[in-house]
Amino acid sequence: MKQFKIIPLLCVLVCSNSSLVSSASETKTASRQRISINDGWHFFKYESGAKSDKLIYDVRPEVTDNNDSKAADSQPTEAIKTESAQNVLKSWILPTGNPFIKDPTKRYTHSAGNPGGDFPFVQSNFDDKAWETVNLPHDWAIKGPFQTGSNPQVGGGMGRLPVNGVAWYRKKIDISAADAGKSIFLDIDGAMSYAIVWCNGKLVGGWPYGYNSWRVDLTPYVLPGKTNQLAIRVDNPNYSARWYPGAGLYRNVWLVKTNPVHVSQYGTYITTKYVTTSSATINLETSVENKSNKSANIDVITQFYSIDDNGKKSTQAVASLILSQTKIAAGESDKLENSVIIDNPKLWGPSPTQKPNLYVAVTTLLSNKKVIDTYETRFGIRNIEYNPDKGLLVNGEHVLIKGVNQHHDLGALGSAFNTRAAERQLEILREMGCNAIRFSHNPPAPELLELTDKMGFLVIDEIFDSWERKKTPHDFHLIFPDWAEQDVRAFVRRDRNCPSIIMWSFGNEVGEQYTGEEGAQIAARLRSYIKEEDPTRPTTGAMNYAKPDMPLPAVLDVIGLNYQGEGIRQDPVFEGTDRIRTAPQYDPYHLKFPDKMILSTETASAASSRGVYLFPVSPKTSAPIRDGEGGDSKICQVSSYELHAVDFGSSADKVFNALDHHPFVAGEFVWNGFDYLGEPTPYYEARSSYTGIIDLAGFKKERFYLYQAHWRPELPMAHILPHWNWPDRMGQITPVHVFTSGDEAELFLNGTSLGRKVKGVYEYRLRWDSVRYEPGELKVIVYKNGNKWEEETVKTTASPSQLTIETDRSEIQADGKDLSFITVKIADRNGLIVPVANNQIEFSIDGPGEILATDNGDPTNMIPFPSQTKDAFNGLCLVIVRSKAGAKGNITLKAKSAGLTSAHLTISSK
């Protein structure tokens, strides 16, 4: 087993022209290759209900309770014990995690034999021509169909999509004869789930947890100069999650070829110390692996470059480090450490008050002056203080966390990762004033962290929703005993150079909140893994139940509260409930832990359906959802007056109030940014959530403007709700609310003033609750500090008469990945969007692009996402168009709808 030795600081150079360095670019091609192997996989999934092969990772307990609509805050229960059968593959898979097990005596040895070796799907000569050809990232379930009705196999909790089952991916890869002697790895950024890899009929290894990135070493199995056969089996259990997990090889997959002496997987670790604007000390740890059978004498050079706004690295290195003549014994790994000072560093900080400046460290290994490996590490230089009384200080500036939680699916694209789709989400969140994301409740795609680094979002990177105790019958608790250490260390090691990450969360509302000291011991063990991998960042966990005097919170470096800050189920309707009922907890926690920073890892869980308004309107500022009170279980929709939350949650207004009363709290992560697939509380007949501030299609709900008003007080804005098309409400009370960054406003209905109102202290909206409906025009004039600040009007529209069309970007890359998000609106003859129009629209496309998906953001819509026909939902519909690789030209999207004037739009693919 590998021993790490720490080699102390040898020399510190600030130069870029040593003779060792100059050879770096000359022989670059001789070093590492990281090749995308996303295209051209052959895919097969066993029919649902059909018998699959027996090549399972481990036996799973039978599901006795298939109720998937349990409230999120139900108490997790003890795991059901199952005995592994003899013929499971677990013991061949466990060694894949060895690099992440610290104690060498606990690492696994490879079992003898080659299970599955005689199975047809792993053979090179198996004829898979009849299998579907797919490109990765691929989510087999997203195309549907949705499983409707009251007794589906996959229920509302997991999105009513066919995620469950066993599937195979096969691909032939050419390994050239010149690759003989190289190390060859398969890097998988995420496979859902229980992935097992065979190469040329030999079982290589695998990784059960679907959200982590992992690597298998193909070197002993590949045949250089030949076509090699990869076969990957994934097994996605039903009841594995409280949300839609996606299915298959849903992230990028890479082939990595290196010299046998190379920088290890996630082999660099950069930390910064003594950070000021005039200088910063950069500490670099580099792990070098020697997989050859003789010892290696190498020079290790790392050059540091700044990265400009376009992502280009500076021509001159800003600093360099050289470690000369380092000896790495055959079969060993060494950890080398040294540091350097960068003068006048450009600091990384969150937008908008700071700039997310980045650097890249290019590490070159040389043997006899010949480059044998190059490895790049993106990093940032920043100084973060986690202050128990002031909250978060980034580079000395107090930054209030205005965050949201985000699940990993990308709406109609499912879990198949797409960088542009993720970037669009971040852009919309940024427009709202959001500066932080908690990746709930699992590690994101690496490219998403590249985006948060570049765009300057603060991030909580989180790994688990459950430990030993279970929330759903087949969730992570099944593998926790065997994989907790490997998963935690792999997660931290992959992401620890990302400047956007401000802390690690290792659990969300885990059942161990309820198990006293025993639970706290597990927490302490997990925390120690994290601290060993990254001592520089604090850890947290999201607690919806644990109280200050319980053992678990004491283990966490930062107190993460879910809903407890505002108090849970404090409304009198909950008196006598057997569910969690908690008085507000910010003060008790602050008192008990005066040295720990507190933040709300989850707030709100407020719910609404875009464009749906239900009457009567609650006079409260925050209320639960019931029929006739914010909800309608017949149509499965929640009102957009934005006053209602799930039973344990609170409206945005109530959360703002609690936070404004507790300035020591570092801020909040709202549950949640975008609607996600699955968990459609309170209506499990639906397919997707109601708690997003933005709907599944990316259309803004009213809540967007409530947050924008509060989070961007400097932005002049005013937003009126509801819409003003209420022919059935003539003369009836139809409250009008205004979300604005101003402090005072006057509302007019058809020119008549309905009064001027001032926002009270701890009030976050202006409400005119006794307006009687008459058609026409609502207009609000908003003031701030006595001066006119903004105005806004809403008009009653005529009936639908035309389609209008617009895109987020009219020029996209012809790379087969880039997307154009096209919004089609139903408008009246004057071009006003008809806010109640649900007309069916048909889409068609010409040119080098394809319609990937359509959506309208309605949580109850069961038309499959790839359908080219969709009803608008309250005036809007979305079409996602993808370019074709290498095919440049104009793409025209046409939209037509019976009785309406059609619309079309052209985008260019370059």
Ligand code: GAL
């Ligand atoms: C929280 C939970 C989230 C989500 C949310 C829904 O308790 O941590 O994962 O379930 O409730 O309201």
